[in-house]
Amino acid sequence: MKAYLLIFCIIIFSFPALAQQVRISNMDAFNFGMWTGGTLRADDPTCVYKSSGNNRYVITVTDNSTITPNAFHLENPTRTIEIPFEVRWRNRPTSGGSVVSYGVPTSKRRANQNSELCTVGGLSSNLRVRILRADLEAAPGGYYSSELQILVQPQ
Numbered sequence: 001m002k003a004y005l006l007i008f009c010i011i012i013f014s015f016p017a018l019a020q021q022v023r024i025s026n027m028d029a030f031n032f033g034m035w036t037g038g039t040l041r042a043d044d045p046t047c048v049y050k051s052s053g054n055n056r057y058v059i060t061v062t063d064n065s066t067i068t069p070n071a072f073h074l075e076n077p078t079r080t081i082e083i084p085f086e087v088r089w090r091n092r093p094t095s096g097g098s099v100v101s102y103g104v105p106t107s108k109r110r111a112n113q114n115s116e117l118c119t120v121g122g123l124s125s126n127l128r129v130r131i132l133r134a135d136l137e138a139a140p141g142g143y144y145s146s147e148l149q150i151l152v153q154p155q
Contacts, residue, residue, distance in 0.1 A: 020154035021051040023116050027150075030129055041130040045093035047118035048125050048152055050111035056155040060105045061087050064147045070102050074131070074144035083139045086130045087148070093123035107155055 026047040032040045050057055065073035065082060073082040090097030091110040100106055114121040127150075 020053050021049075022057050022111065022152045022154050023047075023049045024150060024152045025049070025117055026123060027127065032131070035136055037133070039130065039133045040136065041128060043095040044127045045123045046125050046127055047123050048108070048111045049116045049118065050113055050154060052113075053154065054109075055111045055113055056107060056109045057111050058105045058107055058153045058155050059089060059100070060103060060151040060153075061089075061100050062103050062149045064149070072102055072146065072148075074146045076142050076144055081139060081142070081144075083131060083135050083144055085135075085146070086132075088126075088128040088130065090126040090128070091124070093126050095126060095128065097126055097128050105153075 024046060026045070028044050030042045030044065032042065048057055048059075061072075063072050065071070065075050066079050067073060067075060067082045072085050072087055074085060075082050087100045087102075088097035089100050089106070089108060091108055108125070110124055112118045112121045112124040118124060127148075129148075
């Protein structure tokens, strides 16, 4: 009598859906220095990369201010005085852009799909911060700051 040893092996390959990846880079801090008059504005050309699919993405911008919820503000170190500011986003790396509402997901386009750091194809967008003269004049002298949080998601 012969005995047979049967080894049965099943290999199942799992192919997870190819997830789209997005990345934002080339962002710099704005340092307005000492204010001497006029409206302040600064632009920061940035890189938004999307790995696959169309070139659309969604941004959501908030900040770390605490006095007035759901609005962009610079605050003094003791968080007792605030200065409102405006955030704009443009689908090109040139100045300007459309106003971004605090915490509202906003559809954008023209993500770079060639290079994660935009070294091929160039930068893809622009972040602008604007602080109005009237708001600066209304605030007492001192140091004011805010930190933006920008969430980028595929669309």
